[in-house]
Amino acid sequence: MADAATTLPGTPLKSALEDGILRLTLNMPERMNALSEAMMASLSSALSRAGEDDAVRVVVIDAAPGKVFCAGHDLKELTAHRSDADRGRAYFTDIMGRCSALMQQIVSHPKPIIAAVAGVATAAGCQLVASCDLAIATDRATFCTPGVNIGLFCSTPMVALSRNASRKQAMEMLLTGESIDASTAKDFGLINRIVPSEYLDTVVTKYAAVIASKSPLTLKIGKEAFYAQAEMSLEDAYNYCANVMVENMLARDAEEGIGAFLEKRAPEWEGR
Known part of the structure; x- marks a missing residue:
């Protein structure tokens, strides 16, 4: 994996490697960077390659500039399978399994992974942040697990969330479905640092460089x-x-x- 910036062929992900820091940028802002089939496959493939690449020392997951970091599962993609003969059971089982595998891949990845959050991280997008080893967010970032509002409890995001926040804090987010600001997310233990929007890249790069200098x-x-x-x-x-x-x-x-x-x-x- 050369030191270069690329958009992975046929995928909604950008990849750039510099000084041992690999940035994987969610690049489907028009779809709110949802964890669609294509997005999850792109992330999983990129992480697999990074795990085998000695040039990669730290991975940063961020998103293209916009209001949303990641909106979770692609509900339109999921809803399209309601008309399947089994009402979507096989497809839903496959998608939830893929997402769970991706989150476990992040946790078990041999390289440290940092989430750089500059917008809304909701449902499985919040799960993505919680699954990363570190998370740095702007003062405008917000976080929520709003599934309860649409009749779909955020059960898989709950796994990562409850391993970051305390039980009562996690349940507060899960039961109310309400958004929390960056300050509250930091108090809950969901993120490490809050920085002004204009300094996010600088601070994340500094953290990543410090980590990349270690064995x-x-x-x-x-x-x-x-x-x-x-x-x-x-x-x-x-x-x-x-x-x-x-x-x-x-x-x-x-x-x-x-x-x-x-x-x-x-x-x-x-x-x-």
């Missing part, structure tokens, strides 16, 4: 361990993470990093 092996080990231990009991988490630390200590990058620290020099990462 890629260490980041991979740490991200995997973080999500694994979060689902364990306290005792199991400590036992698991102690073993992770041992294996990490034996890695060449840990040897190099500790040596560089003691010798007061910059480390030279090998990714092993």
Whole structure:
């Protein structure tokens, strides 16, 4: 994956790689960057390639300039299958499965993934933000899980949301369907930082560059361990993470990093 900006052929996604930072830009503003079949396939394919590309150190998911970051599932696409013989059951099952797989792909991805949110993130769009490792938003961004307003509880977005916000905060969003502003989203734990709109790219790039300067092996080990231990009991988490630390200590990058620290020099990462 060369250092270049491209629109992936036949897809609604833009891709640009510079200095180890891969930006994947949702680029269907006329469809509110909905997670259509094409959008999900594009994101999944791009993330798969990024996971295998040593030139990619950090991934940023953002959206083309506009009022909407991501509006969730493409309701027109879903509704078109109401006329299927099974009233859409097979299609709905497939789409929900694809979306769930995409969110899990983000969590299990070997590279850190940052959401850069400059607009509305609603339903599965809010799920996308919650699934990323970090999220930085503008002071104009809003977030909601409004399925309850149209008779469709945001059950799959709930999985990611409830792993960011507290139970009562998550239920507040899910039961009311009301939007929350960036400040409330930060209080809930859904995003990390709020910045003025004009500084979003600068701040996100700064964060990404700091992360990209670390050992890629260490980041991979740490991200995997973080999500694994979060689902364990306290005792199991400590036992698991102690073993992770041992294996990490034996890695060449840990040897190099500790040596560089003691010798007061910059480390030279090998990714092993």
